Amino acid sequence: MLAAVATLNYCVDPYRLWQSASGTAAQGVRPRAIQHVAVLKARGLERTHARTLVLGNSRAEIGFDPRSDAWPSALLPVYNAAIPGSTIRASTEYLEGALAAGDVSTVVVGLDFPDFLTEPEATQAHSDPDPTPRAFQLGWRRAYADLQIVLSLDTLFDAIVTLASQGDRDSADITADGFNPLHQYNLYTRQEGYGAIFLQRDSENARTYARLPKSIFTDEGTSDAWRELDQFLEVAKSHRIDVKFVIYPYHAHILEMFREAGLQPAFEAWKEELVRVIEPGNPADARTCTLWDFSGYHRYAREAVPRVGDKHAALRWYWESGHFKHELGDLMLARMFGSGDASFGTCLTAANVADDIRGMRRGHEEYVRDAAGDSAAMADLVRAQTHSDRTFAPALSRTRERVPERREGG
Numbered sequence: 001m002l003a004a005v006a007t008l009n010y011c012v013d014p015y016r017l018w019q020s021a022s023g024t025a026a027q028g029v030r031p032r033a034i035q036h037v038a039v040l041k042a043r044g045l046e047r048t049h050a051r052t053l054v055l056g057n058s059r060a061e062i063g064f065d066p067r068s069d070a071w072p073s074a075l076l077p078v079y080n081a082a083i084p085g086s087t088i089r090a091s092t093e094y095l096e097g098a099l100a101a102g103d104v105s106t107v108v109v110g111l112d113f114p115d116f117l118t119e120p121e122a123t124q125a126h127s128d129p130d131p132t133p134r135a136f137q138l139g140w141r142r143a144y145a146d147l148q149i150v151l152s153l154d155t156l157f158d159a160i161v162t163l164a165s166q167g168d169r170d171s172a173d174i175t176a177d178g179f180n181p182l183h184q185y186n187l188y189t190r191q192e193g194y195g196a197i198f199l200q201r202d203s204e205n206a207r208t209y210a211r212l213p214k215s216i217f218t219d220e221g222t223s224d225a226w227r228e229l230d231q232f233l234e235v236a237k238s239h240r241i242d243v244k245f246v247i248y249p250y251h252a253h254i255l256e257m258f259r260e261a262g263l264q265p266a267f268e269a270w271k272e273e274l275v276r277v278i279e280p281g282n283p284a285d286a287r288t289c290t291l292w293d294f295s296g297y298h299r300y301a302r303e304a305v306p307r308v309g310d311k312h313a314a315l316r317w318y319w320e321s322g323h324f325k326h327e328l329g330d331l332m333l334a335r336m337f338g339s340g341d342a343s344f345g346t347c348l349t350a351a352n353v354a355d356d357i358r359g360m361r362r363g364h365e366e367y368v369r370d371a372a373g374d375s376a377a378m379a380d381l382v383r384a385q386t387h388s389d390r391t392f393a394p395a396l397s398r399t400r401e402r403v404p405e406r407r408e409g410g
Helices: 002-012 035-046 057-065 088-099 139-150 151-166 183-193 192-211 226-237 250-258 264-277 328-337 354-369 372-387 391-399
Strands: 051-054 077-079 106-111 242-247 290-294 319-320
Touching: 002 057, 002 139, 002 151, 002 328, 002 391, 035 077, 035 088, 051 088, 057 106, 057 328, 088 106, 088 151, 183 192, 192 250, 192 372, 226 264, 242 264, 242 328, 250 264, 250 328, 250 372, 264 290, 264 354, 354 372
Parallel strands: 051 077, 051 106, 106 242, 242 290
Antiparallel strands: none
16 A cells, blocks of 8 residues: 555656656646645756746746746746745755756846844844755655655645646646746636735735834844845855846835835835845846846836726736736846846846835825825725724725635745
């Protein structure tokens, strides 16, 4: 029985760990791959010998498709090693693992503003990163970890789910090159509509942002996130890696909640500090830029959200306010590599960061004027969390429908 279970689990490979030649096709969906995503991506890096990496959290994992036509041919193959909920320290570990496995020359790294927030009086615990993260275990440790997975009843259950999901166009998946296409959201949008999905994510974000610290600095002068960024830069420079840091294209709903939660001053200070820490490159030549800002109230971030209950209207650029679609990621990649729309995305430098901040302030004023209802709804969501633990009555009264609970997300 153990042999039969191990054989089935190995051949089906529900987590894309072994990529066996027999059994389920390599391109078949893996709806349960998220269960071992860190190991999946470590093994993927070893197999692909990628020249280009995508690093960051779930926004990068969902937003940047390694098979996009926007990648220059000289940078192929690309592997998306972004991990949901991960830190810059994890990005450093995966970069080091990829360098050991192949010839990495370029890295696109997503930077998420809330990751850098910390209480001003907080005392940071200093710790050296583990040089061999569990995802990159070798020798008997790796064999033992594989044995635990291949003989697990959980893996057997996931293998059965994987077999049953083949041919399901709405199945969750992580592709062989590390990309999460979020196919399951196609089903959710048909069943509930984009408005309901946005409202649920906005409610979750409001709960988080209302309770976040309001500063990017500590009494010691900096936080662990900045030290992790310094370590990442050291590794990249020592291996002469071409790094492109990306500030994500937050939807206007998130930008409005940043402001209402009192995070806007920290957001602006964060950009200024990034410019100081990262050498931005030459803004006149997009290909040499190392710090790209895609945030702001641009036309993509202002994409109108359908009302709750509308199950027919579709969005082109966002799944919900927290995650942009790969179609928008394609435009970002084209811009970063010199062939995209020059009006979308800014190469941040010391010379233009003040103008960038002023432009965002003007964008907020325009958004309040043109989409006053949406702006007020985001303010209501945050205020409800700031002043009490009651349900989001003011914002929900605007939409008149309740959103069902869902566990998926970044």
